[in-house]
Structure formats: structure tokens, C-alpha cells
Amino acid sequence: MNFLSWQFLTFIVLFLAVYWVIPKKYRYLIILGGSLFFYGYHDRMVLLILGASVLITYTGGRALEKWPLRRVFAIFFASNIFILVFFKYTNFIISNIDKLMSFRVSEMDILLPVGLSFYIFQSTSYLSDVYRRHMPAERNFLRYAAFVSFFPTILSGPIQKSRNLLPQIKAPADFCSDQAVKGLILFLWGAFEKICVANRLLVIINTVFLPDTYRNYGTAHYIVAAVSFSIYIYADFSSYSDMARGIAKFMGIDVGRNFLTPYLSTSLSEFWRRWHVSLNDWFVENIYIPLGGSRRGKWRKYFNIMVVFFISGFWHGAAWHFVVWGVANGFLMVLGEIMKPFKSSLYKKVHIDEHSKSMIFFQRLVVFWLITITWVFFRNGVKASLHIIERMTWFSPAKLFRPDLFTICGSVTQTFLTMLFVAAFYYVQCRRYDFEESATFLSFAKQPLIFQWTVLGALLSVVIFMHAAAGTSVNTTFLYFNF
Template identity: 35%
Template sequence: MFLFLFAPIFFIAYFLTVRKYRNLVALIGSVLFYSWGGPAFLSTLLISLLIDWHIVNSMNKEKDKSIRMFYFLSALIMNIGLLLYFKYSNFFVENINSILIDLHIEPIKWAVVLLPIGISFIVFHKISYIIEVFRDEKKPTDKMVDYFLYILFFPMSIAGPIIKYQDISDQIKYREYRFEDIMYGSYRFSIGLFKKVWIADNVAIIADELFKVPPDSLSIGYAWIGVICYAVQIYFDFSGYADMAIGLSRIMGFKVMENFNMPYLSQNISEFWRRWHISLSSWMRNYIYIPLGGNRRSKIRSFFNLWVVFFISGIWHGANWTFVVWGVLHGILIISDKLFWLNFSKKIPKLLNILITFVFVLITWVFFRADSIGHALGYLKSMFNIFSKQSVFLTPTLYTDRSIVLIIIFSLVITFLPALNFYTYLENKSSRLLFSKYFMMPFSIFILLISIIKCVTNSFSPFIYFRF
């Protein structure tokens, strides 16, 4: 629907429209795009945007600090309330009910609240706008259309990158349109689609199959294969979406930040978070870590601030204790970096550092992927139980479709190849060719065509981060 209907019609309309009305066209397209995936939440979202825009404009005009603070807190509480209600109310009620049942008290009757698509990303964009105007870092938009576009902009509203208002506000008012940007945007979109349909969706078959197996029936080898496949899946799925979002934005004249920078080449967890989901890390640093005091306080307080950031990062990803544990583990690993690991790791070879960091990341991914804490702990036991007498679990997919094995090997090669010294030499030699118009456009068309072929022959497979 997107490739053959929405995109062609939207971009024809967008470029046939005079420049001063292109934001309106982009907004209409974004509303239609969101309506297709989340129609039930659209009216609530539009009303909240209308209220936001009026509150923030009133706050900006207000001179009295106490009234200004009232406006700020009202907008902030409203948006955090939206996130808490739609994303976490079921989680809270389920946990309260489990306690009530244990106490032999009748549980709370509760109608299950459906999770609106992209709610986490939308609310974080809204909060960015509110805070930056309150801090006088940016003026609010003069036109309601511009504010609605910032929040609903369809390449990024559902799964990011999370773009801070200050980074895109000037581009909403004015941006250049160059053929080079259209060509580069098409190239990035094609690469992203290829990552999704050829790599992520294929390795997901193995990851899903192995994570469905009861952990006590899984051999150590296949436990590691399962989590490695999931690590590959989530990276190529999420970075593929980011490539597509960045590419579509560039075609429309917007230049937005990168969201990934070869994260599995990190030599410690601190570096991993400078390379993984960069826009979320930047948002957390600007709006949570620094306001808490950052590293300007005592060492213990700085560690506490880091722990809070990663706790929030974990619960932001999903209403499940597995995500909380995932965030807390990363917080502990970050603190360990600062306590001793960053200094100690300098004595270790680069490739060994990368391997050690990757293993720690894999361990945390188990909690991210598992259905429950018990499932995660059982899976980890299978990964490290070298004395297990459990017979090897043979996954049928590895025997019925050997092409998936080749894709797994290919994905691991392109993921870790940049860690080798000769890669930099090859990249420097080939970069002029790769980004020339004589190569980029034919290559983009070829990648797009084979990805479309894969799309029409595969079953529907949504992006992983659509559920966050």
C-alpha cells in the first residue's frame, strides 16, 4: 500500500504544489498515513495537539513566571498522562490484580486499553516542543500547521528517529530542494527497505522459532544462535526503518540526525549507547539526565542519574518487567564502565573489547525479546549451561531453507567487517564511486526492485518498533 499507492500519489502531489503550501500537503499526507495504522487514536491525538499548541503559545506570551510554570506543567502532565494511560494502564492493573488475587481480594474490573501506534515517539516529540519553548531555546511555531507537521510527520511519527524541535524547527519554515537530496534520499530508502525485507525478516524466522522453544529443551549452541539472530534482526529492522525515514525526509528537503552508527562495533556499553538509537540517547540526555544534575553533582548522584535514565529508557520501550530489567542492566553496565571498565579495557585488544561488549549486549537482548522474566532467565541458563546433557534441538528451518543461513552469515559479515583495519582503506577508495550519481541511482533502483520482489512474495511483517 505504501510503495504502490501512498508514496507515488503523495510525492507527485508534494512536488507539484508550490513551496509555501508543501507543509500543508505533508501534513495531510501524514494524517492519512497515521489514519491507516491508528484510526481509533487519531481524534484524541489531534485534540491533544490543538490543546498543546494553544497552551504553549499562551505560555510563551506570559510574563508572570508562576503562570508560565502553570502552563508548562499543565502541558507536560497532560502528555505524560496520555502515555501513562494508553501504554501502562493495562500493566498497572494487571500487576495490582495479581496482588489482589494473592490476597484473596476481588480483582479490579478493567476494559483493556489498546496501544496507539507510535504513542511513545509522538509524546516524546510533544514534550521536546514544550520544554524547548519553556526554556526559551526556540520560539513556538507561528502556524498550527507547522506544529502539527512536526509531531505527525509520517516518516518519523511512528518509529522515530526522535527529532528534537530545535533541530528541525528552521527546516519546517524553510528548506532547500535539490536533486542530489532526492537521489540520496531514494538511496537511503532503498537500503532501509533491503535491510528490512532481506535481512531482518529472514533472520527473524530463526530467532522466533528458537525463542518459542522451552528453554530447558534448548541446547547451548542453539540458544546462542537464537539470541544472535535476534540481535541481527532488531538492528537491521530498526536501522532499516531509520534509513527509510531519513531517506523519505531527505526527499522532502529535511535533513535529520542519524539514529545508528554501527553499534555492534562498540568497545564498551557507553560507546554502544552513543551508537545505538542515538536520537533516544540524545533526548534522554537533554530532558532527563541533565535536568537531574547530570555529572555535575557527586559521583554517587551521577550514577543514580544514569540509573534513572536507563530505568526510564527500559520502561519506555514497553509495559513489561522484561523491559525494566533490560534498562536496569544497561544502567548497571554503564556505571561499571565509569567505575573501572573504561580504564581496564584500554589494556585489551580492540577486537576482544568488541566481542566482550557484544556478548553483554546479547545477554541484555534476551530480556528484551523474552516473554517474561522466567523465560529470560531460563534462556540465559541454556546459553551458559556448558554441562547440560540436553540433546541438540534441531530447528527445521536450518534444513529446509539454507538461504536463511547464508543471509545470517552475510549480515554478520557486513556488521563486523568495519572493525577490521583494511575496511577503512577500502571505504576511502570506494566512497567516491558509491556516492556518485552514476552509481547511486542505478544501485538504488536495483536494490528497490529486488526488495519489492521480496515484499510481494513474503507475508506481512511489521517493524519491531511499531509496538513501542
């Protein structure tokens, strides 16, 4: 079920009506029932795979409480990850065997459930929490199932740590009107990010980066499309995360921010601390630190970084261009770590204050451009990406001036509207960085009530109008549903 559908609107109204009427001690059952209905709405077979993950990790948690041994943890951790490997990578492995061997192995007809990567990682985080004594094992099987299947986050995150979400499910909060208003603001803003920003940028991306025709375009179009994809993937993923957070707040549950304005980062390491925070935390706790983190010398640290990004590439998709994307980012991260002392020394020698506003702007620009280059691999095949990147980096400045760029969204008017919506998105996201969300909300809450509802009404009107204007072509599928 998609957040941007009439079916979901009907579902969430009925769900919340029941949720807030039922006594607190039974609310986890409403969460579980609602989550199973939400997740299995289009295909009930996916509930079997979800159930297998729940059963394995619940049993693993109880076993680890009795026998907190590394091999016990490894068995259940690997068993749960195997579900992900089987459904997501079996055909990828078979296709690569076919290319290497002289005989042919037929690919299997395997269903890849949406959200599989997210709830597998969420349920393994529970095993990690119990093994590392961050929390006791959950004894109530149905309550644990409600945690794994929690419907606001099951499709595309944020990936929840059991030590954060399970206590909130176990001891539900009282209804708070401020939390409900925050939830409404987040949900409406998420809908704006998706419909008015991400979907409009997708028009540019799908026009220029079409596999069959991408060679028909030149440097200017490639740069515009690559920058558009950088903003698109942020807006699209941030929109789902904000809507998920908003829905959770309707229930009095805090699932945490997943993006901390990453494109304002001044280094690549800072960018990855701000981008997809919940996934980054999972990799740090379950891959980076167990490998030794930064405790075994700098070269082991660099190796660990490369391993994390290699696995991250595979996690995003069963295709080599995702692996290249991950390795490229790992290489840039390691290079940044190696160059850090030389850079600081150079700044001192030439008397440059790296904390000045001009240098901060320059560093942000460099980080954005490097990340944009790597996103090309994320969106396109390896061969196409190399062609596009070559044209983006080696060109004549005269090739940047193309009058047809003004109609790249279909018309001058559509291009102008897209630029306007992107500017509004950038402004609000920067405000969310400069001020804590809670402080921004308090400032908004102090305004007259008529002003608050006028702003929310205007935002809702823009979203509905742009949704209606797109007609049957509106894209309500989020990019990270594919992962």
C-alpha cells in the first residue's frame, strides 16, 4: 500500500480511530494487525517471508538471552541475512555463473518482496541489541512481530533499532496534540517533496538517462540530469522518511530523522554521517566496529571503510553498477581521510581559514559535485555511466549553453515551476539544518492559529493541485521500494 493513495488515507483514518480508543496494553495488537494488512494488501504471500524473519530473530533473541555466545549470534544473524540473499541475489549469482561457465543455469522465478532489505536489517539489529546487552530479549512474540512489521517504516525505513522502537510499542504514549500537528506537517511536507520536487525532477532524469537514447545528449544535458538525480534521490527518499515519521507521530511514536541536510556537508565523511542515518548506523554497529573500526591502525581502518561501502553497494541492488557506486564512494572516503592532514597543512601555509564562509561554500560545492558524479553509477549501468562522466568532466565551456535546456521539463513554464519547487525545498531543508526541528516547530506554533492553518492549507492545496495536474501519469512509487 502506498502512502500517496486513497486506500492508505482510508486505512490510516480507521487505524488511528481504533488505535487511540483501544486500551494501551493492547495497542501493540492494533499495530501488528494494521501492519500485516498494510504490508500484505497487494500480495499476502510476502507475509510468509516476513513471518520467517520474525520467527528466526525472535527465537534468536530468546536463545541469546540464555547463551550469549558469539557463535549463537552468528548462526541466527546469518540465518536471517540468508533470507535477504536468497530472494534478492539468487538470480544475480546465477546470471554471473552463466557468464563465467560454459553451461547455462536457468534463473529462478523468485518474488522480491518490497521492503525486504529494510525489515531484515531491522530484525538483525534486534539480535545485535540482545547480544550486546543493549536490551533484554522480548518475550511477547506478537509484540516483537509488531516491531519488525511496523508499517510506517517497513517499506523504506528509517531502519529502527529495537532498543528505541520496542519500548515505545511496549509503553505507548498518551495522545498529544502537538505531536499530531508535527505529524501532519511532516506528512504534508513529505508529500510536497515527492509530488512537487522528486516527480518533476524525474522527468529530466528519465529523458536524458534513458538507456537507449542517452548518447543523443551532450555535456549540458548530462550535467543537468546528474544534478537533478542528486536532488531527486534526496527529495524522494527524504519524502518517504518524513511521511513515515509523520505517521508514527500520529501514534505518539518517534522513529528519528533519517537525513540531516547531507548536501550541506563540507566533507565526504560528514556527508555519510548525514545521509540515510539509520542505514549508516546499522553498518557501523554490525560491520565496521566488529571488523575493528579505527582501533587497529589507519590502514585497517581504510580497509574496513572499503568493506562497508562494498556491502552497501550490494545492499542497494543486485547489479554491478551498485557495487561500482559503493566502491567509488569508499575510495573517495579513504582518499579524503589520507588527504586530511595534508589539506590542513596546506591551508595553514597559505593562510586560508577553512572555517570561513567562502571556504565552507567551496567545500560544500566540491562534496556535492563528487557525490553527484558517483550517483551517475547508481542510476545507470557501468558502461553508460563511464560515457556520461567522461562527457561531464571533459568538455568545452561553450557546450554548456544550450537554449533547449529551458524546455527540458517539457516547456519553459514547467521548467520554471520545477526550479521554483526545488528552491522552496532547498530553503526549508536548510532551515531544518540551521535550527532544530523542535525549535522550528515551536516558532511555527507561536504564530496565530489562522496563519498556521493557512500555511498547511496552502501546502495541501499545492500538493493536491500538482497531483491532479499530473493526471494518470503521477508517480507514487518511491525509489527505495526497489531496494
